[in-house]
Amino acid sequence: MITLRGVTKTFTTAGGTTTAVDDVDLHVERGAVQGIIGFSGAGKSTLVRTVNLLERPDSGSVVVDGEELTTLPERELRARRAKIGMIFQHFNLLENLTAAQNVELALRVAGAPKAGRAAKVARSLAVVDLSDKADAYPSKLSGGQKQRVAIARALANEPSVLLCDEPTSAVDPQTTITVLQYLKEVNERLGITIVLVTHQMNVVKALAGDVAVMESGRVVEHLRLDGSPLAPRSEIARFLLDDEIRLAPVDHGRTEPDAVVPPRAPVSLDRLEAVVERG
Numbered sequence: 228m229i230t231l232r233g234v235t236k237t238f239t240t241a242g243g244t245t246t247a248v249d250d251v252d253l254h255v256e257r258g259a260v261q262g263i264i265g266f267s268g269a270g271k272s273t274l275v276r277t278v279n280l281l282e283r284p285d286s287g288s289v290v291v292d293g294e295e296l297t298t299l300p301e302r303e304l305r306a307r308r309a310k311i312g313m314i315f316q317h318f319n320l321l322e323n324l325t326a327a328q329n330v331e332l333a334l335r336v337a338g339a340p341k342a343g344r345a346a347k348v349a350r351s352l353a354v355v356d357l358s359d360k361a362d363a364y365p366s367k368l369s370g371g372q373k374q375r376v377a378i379a380r381a382l383a384n385e386p387s388v389l390l391c392d393e394p395t396s397a398v399d400p401q402t403t404i405t406v407l408q409y410l411k412e413v414n415e416r417l418g419i420t421i422v423l424v425t426h427q428m429n430v431v432k433a434l435a436g437d438v439a440v441m442e443s444g445r446v447v448e449h450l451r452l453d454g455s456p457l458a459p460r461s462e463i464a465r466f467l468l469d470d471e472i473r474l475a476p477v478d479h480g481r482t483e484p485d486a487v488v489p490p491r492a493p494v495s496l497d498r499l500e501a502v503v504e505r506g
């Protein structure tokens with residue numbers, strides 16, 4: 228279904244060159260939920276964004292539904308991308324569009340004929356039980372409802388794959404459960420393959436069959452989440468599995484390097500179209 232081979236992605240900025248994804252192989256079976264976990268900066272977002280070529284790898288191969296995406300001409304890539312939905316931590320809804328209009332935008336960008344769009348919007352909103360919020364603007368919706376609209380938008384083009392980049396990191400624990408329930412339904416009822424990026428082990432455990440553990444751009448191990456006892460080999464996986472918080476006293480003399488914050492474009496209509504269409 229999804230096969231990444233030798234995928235590498237580097238970023239060069241004034242501060243130097245970062246290898247965000249370093250020679251990663253990953254295979255996801257059709258209908259599976261694949262987790263990707265790791266600390267901040269491990270390369271999770273960059274890796275998941277190579278699956279729809281929002282980030283074009285410097286090298287390596289990306290095969291989705293039997294098709295190599297890296298060599299597709301732009302027009303065909305656009306058509307293929309419509310079949311790969313994506314949701315984000317901060318929902319990326321356009322505030323000046325209603326829930327229904329936000330969903331319709333994905334259809335518009337994909338060039339879906341106008342005649343069938345309203346029915347597809349209604350169907351997508353029904354999947355996430357938000358038919359009654361079709362005319363509501365995002366400012367009137369809770370975080371969980373916004374993420375459900377984003378799921379509806381991602382489903383509008385009837386994708387075979389749904390990429391989820393930290394979908395529950397901006398919502399409270401109760402809402403996390405609701406969002407995960409809808410994702411589970413999308414996977415089980417609609418048969419959509421899911422790739423789920425998170426730094427929360429309990430989130431992948433709730434949904435995924437396999438989790439790839441990332442550190443410094445590499446997949447350092449896979450954990451099978453089939454209910455059998457987990458035997459993590461890497462220190463990072465052991466740390467992520469151990470969710471108990473132990474607080475040592477603050478070391479006031481310690482200096483921490485400044486975080487490298489990748490530039491984030493503001494979410495505008497153009498930007499969303501770019502996200503949906505081109506990245």
Ligand SMILES: Nc1ncnc2c1ncn2[C@@H]1O[C@H](COP(=O)(O)OP(=O)(O)OP(=O)(O)O)[C@@H](O)[C@H]1O
Pocket residue numbers: 238239240245246247265266267268269270271272273274426487488489490
């Ligand atoms: N557009 C960009 N330009 C420059 N550097 C980037 C860019 N995107 C990511 N990076 C860098 O690549 C590395 C991996 O970033 P990435 O966002 O993929 O990690 P992550 O595991 O998803 O982290 P987080 O959970 O904080 O989002 C980081 O060092 C980051 O600063």
